[in-house]
Amino acid sequence: MIKSNELRIGNWIKHSNENGAFLLSVKAISEKFVTVEHEGGSWMLPCEDFEPIPLTEDLLSKSPSFLKARNKYGPTFHVLKDEWK
Numbered sequence: 001m002i003k004s005n006e007l008r009i010g011n012w013i014k015h016s017n018e019n020g021a022f023l024l025s026v027k028a029i030s031e032k033f034v035t036v037e038h039e040g041g042s043w044m045l046p047c048e049d050f051e052p053i054p055l056t057e058d059l060l061s062k063s064p065s066f067l068k069a070r071n072k073y074g075p076t077f078h079v080l081k082d083e084w085k
Helices: 057-062
Strands: 012-017 020-029 034-039 042-045 065-071 072-081
Touching: 012 034, 057 065
Parallel strands: none
Antiparallel strands: 012 020, 020 034, 034 042, 065 072
């Protein structure tokens, strides 16, 4: 479950139901509901219906929006600003 105050417009969240699991983009947020977009449609669903998507090293490595680097503590990721325009 995700609390509405933990979300930001543009976040990606996971929703599972009898049809499978879906990654949805957050378009609007209220105290108890989130409006999401998927495949051209928009839905308003209760916040408790969503799960966070864990940010793993593998997931970030595959994204064109992040540059992987290394420092003395291990791998780090830098946001490529041009990707966020």
